[in-house]
Amino acid sequence: MTLTAAVTLPAQLALVKQDLLYARERARAVCQGLDARMWATRPAPGKWAISECITHLNITSERFIPLFDDAIRDGRARKLVANGPYGKGLIGWALVRFSEPPYKIKTKTTAAFIPVNGEPMTDTLERFDYLQLEVQVRIDRSAGLALDRLRLVSPFDSRIKYNLYAGFCLLAAHQRRHLWQAEQVKQRLTSAH
Numbered sequence: 001m002t003l004t005a006a007v008t009l010p011a012q013l014a015l016v017k018q019d020l021l022y023a024r025e026r027a028r029a030v031c032q033g034l035d036a037r038m039w040a041t042r043p044a045p046g047k048w049a050i051s052e053c054i055t056h057l058n059i060t061s062e063r064f065i066p067l068f069d070d071a072i073r074d075g076r077a078r079k080l081v082a083n084g085p086y087g088k089g090l091i092g093w094a095l096v097r098f099s100e101p102p103y104k105i106k107t108k109t110t111a112a113f114i115p116v117n118g119e120p121m122t123d124t125l126e127r128f129d130y131l132q133l134e135v136q137v138r139i140d141r142s143a144g145l146a147l148d149r150l151r152l153v154s155p156f157d158s159r160i161k162y163n164l165y166a167g168f169c170l171l172a173a174h175q176r177r178h179l180w181q182a183e184q185v186k187q188r189l190t191s192a193h
Helices: 011-031 036-040 050-078 089-099 121-142 164-191
Strands: 151-153 161-163
Touching (some): 036 164
């Protein structure tokens, strides 16, 4: 039996982990009281249902996790150590800021990130919880590395690169964006009844 020492995270990473925990709470809250019909109902043509918003977040986390793993391995191999403070870089900063709700510009996602299967709400939420924990594990594993010196290629657009710290922040901001979107859908659907 091995014991794992508690990870002491720099404040910046602790805040990102807190954002991920809060996202789990928001996802549960937005689904509270929904039946299967409301879960899958689009509020208008071309708008996503709550199910699509959360499934999209699951797809996004699934695409980011291997990128986080690669960057962490690279940092360990190159012995790039630091405990912050971390910068997001200009591109990372702009993407995080652009992603924050309430958003002013709507963008279309690439085909790989469009939810296509209508999973039941409980399965989707369980997957969301699991992936949130997996991302938090990556944050813990990254502690002690120079996160702003480790590069990621965006899973959305291979022409865009940013650092690992920006990647963690971007994932959290992206979750806030789509959970806000899901909350707006729920509000619209419940006010119509």
